[in-house]
């Protein structure tokens with residue numbers, strides 16, 4: 090099964106990806122995670138993308154497509170995968186379609202995460218991430234026991250550079266201009282499932298799971 094999670098930053102794609110991964114044993118391909126890891130490792134790729142990511146712009150398509158092609162060819166992706174944060178614009182979506190067509194494959198579901206931008210700003214500005222295990226917290230709805238430490242592994246919690254308020258604005262503009270048109274792209278291909286991402290985590294996932302079971 091191949092699933093695309095499509096929605097604005099902060100709509101819960103990463104959290105849902107982890108749940109689907111647990112329930113269906115599908116690998117998660119998150120371009121954001123791959124790029125952030127490249128930055129922390131100090132790799133050439135990391136050096137190329139750090140400034141772009143810090144201001145909330147999109148990394149060039151050619152770099153992203155190279156990452157995706159390489160990741161999809163790995164053995165664990167043979168039975169399918171969950172795409173989180175890719176495709177991000179029409180060019181990437183068309184390239185993905187072409188890649189899959191070449192091997193007679195197709196996407197099964199595209200979940201569109203519907204949520205107001207006010208809620209997104211609240212979520213992103215209160216998001217904290219564990220430097221060690223990558224777990225996400227929200228200082229209002231899912232706060233850690235200790236403001237600076239992960240409940241699970243004790244790692245340090247930090248605010249992503251691109252979760253600072255000035256960058257959030259740009260990320261939402263970029264989303265509106267470049268990613269939102271993919272809703273119609275996948276609607277036209279009869280793959281789109283709209284889910285209400287403003288619901289609490291549990292109800293939201295139940296809804297999505299019902300679609301996967303049906």
Ligand code: AMP
Nearest residue numbers: 098120121142146147148153174175177
């Ligand atoms: P995310 O973790 O998905 O919110 O991604 C964080 C940042 O990584 C984005 O703001 C972009 O700068 C970059 N990024 C992630 N995925 C893509 C993609 N598919 N295309 C271009 N840039 C991306």
